[in-house]
Amino acid sequence: MNDTKDRLVTATAELFRQRGYNATAVKQIVEMAGAPFASLYHFFPGGKEELGAETIRQSGAIYGQLIDVFFHGGDVAAETEAFFCAAADTVRDSGYADACPIATVALEVASTNEVLRVATADVFDDWLDTITGRYVAAGIDPAAARTLSVSVLALLEGAFLLARARRDEAHVVTAGATAALAVRDAVDRTTTKRPAPKAKAARARPSSRAQPS
Amino acid sequence: MNDTKDRLVTATAELFRQRGYNATAVKQIVEMAGAPFASLYHFFPGGKEELGAETIRQSGAIYGQLIDVFFHGGDVAAETEAFFCAAADTVRDSGYADACPIATVALEVASTNEVLRVATADVFDDWLDTITGRYVAAGIDPAAARTLSVSVLALLEGAFLLARARRDEAHVVTAGATAALAVRDAVDRTTTKRPAPKAKAARARPSSRAQPS
DNA sequence: CGGCCTCTAGAGCGATCACTCTAGTCAGGA
DNA sequence: TCCTGACTAGAGTGATCGCTCTAGAGGCCG
Numbered sequence: 001m002n003d004t005k006d007r008l009v010t011a012t013a014e015l016f017r018q019r020g021y022n023a024t025a026v027k028q029i030v031e032m033a034g035a036p037f038a039s040l041y042h043f044f045p046g047g048k049e050e051l052g053a054e055t056i057r058q059s060g061a062i063y064g065q066l067i068d069v070f071f072h073g074g075d076v077a078a079e080t081e082a083f084f085c086a087a088a089d090t091v092r093d094s095g096y097a098d099a100c101p102i103a104t105v106a107l108e109v110a111s112t113n114e115v116l117r118v119a120t121a122d123v124f125d126d127w128l129d130t131i132t133g134r135y136v137a138a139g140i141d142p143a144a145a146r147t148l149s150v151s152v153l154a155l156l157e158g159a160f161l162l163a164r165a166r167r168d169e170a171h172v173v174t175a176g177a178t179a180a181l182a183v184r185d186a187v188d189r190t191t192t193k194r195p196a197p198k199a200k201a202a203r204a205r206p207s208s209r210a211q212p213s
Numbered sequence: 214m215n216d217t218k219d220r221l222v223t224a225t226a227e228l229f230r231q232r233g234y235n236a237t238a239v240k241q242i243v244e245m246a247g248a249p250f251a252s253l254y255h256f257f258p259g260g261k262e263e264l265g266a267e268t269i270r271q272s273g274a275i276y277g278q279l280i281d282v283f284f285h286g287g288d289v290a291a292e293t294e295a296f297f298c299a300a301a302d303t304v305r306d307s308g309y310a311d312a313c314p315i316a317t318v319a320l321e322v323a324s325t326n327e328v329l330r331v332a333t334a335d336v337f338d339d340w341l342d343t344i345t346g347r348y349v350a351a352g353i354d355p356a357a358a359r360t361l362s363v364s365v366l367a368l369l370e371g372a373f374l375l376a377r378a379r380r381d382e383a384h385v386v387t388a389g390a391t392a393a394l395a396v397r398d399a400v401d402r403t404t405t406k407r408p409a410p411k412a413k414a415a416r417a418r419p420s421s422r423a424q425p426s
Numbered sequence: 427c428g429g430c431c432t433c434t435a436g437a438g439c440g441a442t443c444a445c446t447c448t449a450g451t452c453a454g455g456a
Numbered sequence: 457t458c459c460t461g462a463c464t465a466g467a468g469t470g471a472t473c474g475c476t477c478t479a480g481a482g483g484c485c486g
Binding site: 018019020097108112117121125150151162166177181182 | 231232233235236308309310316317319320321323324325330333334337338360361363364366367368369370371372374375377378379380384387388390391394395398
């Protein structure tokens with residue numbers, strides 16, 4: 001019977017989405033889950049940190065599956081835009097509470113907790129791999145698909161941030177239009193075999209490190 | 214002598230960047246600032262919340278001035294890209310600790326503290342206004358410049374998140390290239406008087422709400 | 427039935443949280 | 457010189473934090 005364990009993770013995921021890691025008390029978690037207090041430490045001997053890592057990976061996997069719902073091998077730019085539009089509706093309907101399940105935690109722990117930071121990094125890795133696979137399947141050059149995925153995910157996460165802070169889900173739709181533009185550009189460059197234009201930054205030269213992740 | 218007050222805000226800003234709001238203890242703040250404990254409550258009778266709001270607005274204003282450093286009326290797409298490249302260097306040089314001064318706090322408080330949420334929203338408003346002004350000055354249609362600003366800021370914030378979590382500042386450079394692409398597209402559409410293409414989402418129809426912010 | 431193992435039960439632990447309190451120090455103006 | 461208000465000083469407040477503890481309930485297998 002790991003029903004209790006699942007309920008703990010589900011409750012933690014909801015609290016993480018809305019309040020982040022540090023503001024979520026274990027007491028709140030067990031109350032929301034309707035679980036006995038000691039059960040948390042039975043299933044997660046590592047305490048809050050272990051439960052947090054498990055929740056990050058689990059809800060990351062669940063959200064990753066949402067990508068598959070929107071891509072069916074049609075117009076990949078339009079499908080990308082549809083994903084953003086659906087996300088915008090979700091953000092609004094939840095009262096600007098539910099957007100990305102791990103973004104808040106990721107920023108909180110990036111410089112303070114290596115275990116949880118790696119968990120969030122792994123989830124982003126998975127998402128980027130999944131999105132890249134979809135763009136490659138649409139005929140985009142693999143390296144270009146990878147950088148495109150980074151930009152699309154950045155647009156989504158950044159738009160979530162702006163939408164929640166400013167209480168305006170239209171930002172997510174706006175970001176979706178830009179994402180679609182970038183996808184179309186990548187598709188065009190692939191079909192016409194044109195290389196990506198080299199950066200010509202105005203003042204500071206571009207970073208010397210490799211651009212693709 | 215408001216030297217102590219300034220030091221409190223400066224210390225708080227640094228802690229907010231690296232750990233966020235909830236993980237920052239007032240004890241840490243006064244220690245880092247070298248300030249007496251009671252002084253915090255003398256200058257900020259509202260306590261941690263008031264100090265937090267002041268810090269958000271102040272560091273938001275400082276970072277907003279950085280925008281002016283990179284835009285001089287030249288190639289606005291290249292200037293946008295240069296901004297991202299410089300930001301990437303900063304993220305790397307700080308050990309992936311210092312990126313946006315308010316993003317972490319913004320996500321933490323978006324659903325839990327209205328006072329601080331409004332403070333972060335005001336900062337984002339200012340930034341969007343500033344960026345929009347630069348694009349309008351470059352000849353882009355005002356409405357298009359506004360949505361463009363939203364996408365550019367979303368790209369920056371999202372790239373910061375990915376870069377910090379995955380320890381890869383190249384994501385910020387990648388997002389900068391996409392931002393430059395979006396700027397060039399907006400410039401082209403303005404000079405040739407072509408309207409923006411209407412969204413043709415594949416599965417879910419676009420949100421019914423207005424797209425520009 | 428008896429022994430075992432998983433899971434439940436909740437009081438209570440020390441530490442730390444944001445914050446308050448009284449008692450000052452010190453400079454500038456009357 | 458004295459007064460007043462701005463600021464410093466730090467011990468101490470109750471509340472809450474994550475977590476541990478002992479104890480026992482309940483099902484499974486011999």
